[in-house]
């Protein structure tokens with residue numbers, strides 16, 4: 001098991017990674033409510049906590065993140081939790097963590113949060129950093145808060161039941177860290193693909209740990225995303241979110257950002273900021289991990305109008321531009337203002 005402790009403005013987040021890390025829950029004191037994906041049996045978690053007032057099973061997936069559904073979950077918490085409630089324990093993939101994190105941040109102006117991610121994407125990204133997002137009016141993550149979890153437990157034994165498709169979705173976020181921030185992680189991904197794809201315990205633990213540290217080092221210097229540094233964690237996400245919306249959320253987050261990373265790199269090349277070799281490297285890495293590099297590979301119709309509408313309403317937009325992180329070498333990046341009109345051209349050529 002590996003531990004990383006991240007010191008943030010008002011909180012400390014302890015991140016435990018590896019087999020057996022669920023045991024840390026035995027140290028938790030105070031009343032807790034568990035919010036879990038209906039696909040995950042919460043009994044192994046419940047037996048480690050000695051003061052649970054309610055256990056709420058919820059649907060997961062992107063459609064479950066609609067704010068109307070989230071309000072129903074908050075109503076359930078309100079009706080079932082005791083007045084002494086201290087903790088919300090979120091158990092599931094990124095969608096459940098986003099829903100529970102949002103609920104924990106607004107219910108009674110904040111209930112302490114423990115994230116137990118059960119997907120690789122949750123373990124390498126969604127469980128930490130303190131951003132949560134829920135969907136409103138068909139626009140992804142347009143409502144949300146910053147709210148740091150006190151504890152993140154990435155118990156890797158959950159991955160045993162995760163379908164390969166979902167492992168690959170998580171690897172898309174790992175490739176995001178390697179291309180923008182961590183050349184050594186790229187070397188590991190390149191040289192140990194067989195071990196990683198067969199979920200070798202040591203290698204999986206290592207990539208989760210490196211991803212967590214990469215993310216939290218950025219969050220530690222730009223927790224509120226107002227210094228132009230945290231945007232690096234969004235690489236591939238601006239075009240990726242538009243693809244997700246254009247597909248009516250049929251395309252998963254990981255696959256959408258995989259294509260988003262390629263499209264944004266092509267835009268960077270058009271703007272003269274990235275060498276062809278970096279794009280070739282990125283594409284070859286995504287192919288190694290069986291991730292799509294173009295919309296054609298998805299076999300899903302993307303509604304161009306909906307995709308463009310989502311791009312135009314992107315929450316990072318300021319005065320007609322969005323600041324994008326471009327990888328300028330392997331493991332290095334820089335932020336560049338791009339006019340939304342230029343991004344629309346990029347999106348259209350990606351969707352053709």
Ligand SMILES: NC(=O)c1ccc[n+]([C@@H]2O[C@H](COP(=O)([O-])OP(=O)(O)OC[C@H]3O[C@@H](n4cnc5c(N)ncnc54)[C@H](O)[C@@H]3O)[C@@H](O)[C@H]2O)c1
Nearest residue numbers: 039061093094095118119121125126131132158161162253
């Ligand atoms: N807040 C953040 O910082 C942040 C960062 C990245 C992504 N996200 C969000 O996370 C979401 C994507 O997360 P995700 O890919 O985990 O999706 P998800 O929550 O939909 O989970 C994917 C699928 O895996 C299933 N599943 C979960 N755990 C399982 C297990 N152990 N065994 C078998 N099946 C299991 C789920 O039921 C679901 O069908 C998106 O909404 C994205 O916006 C948030």
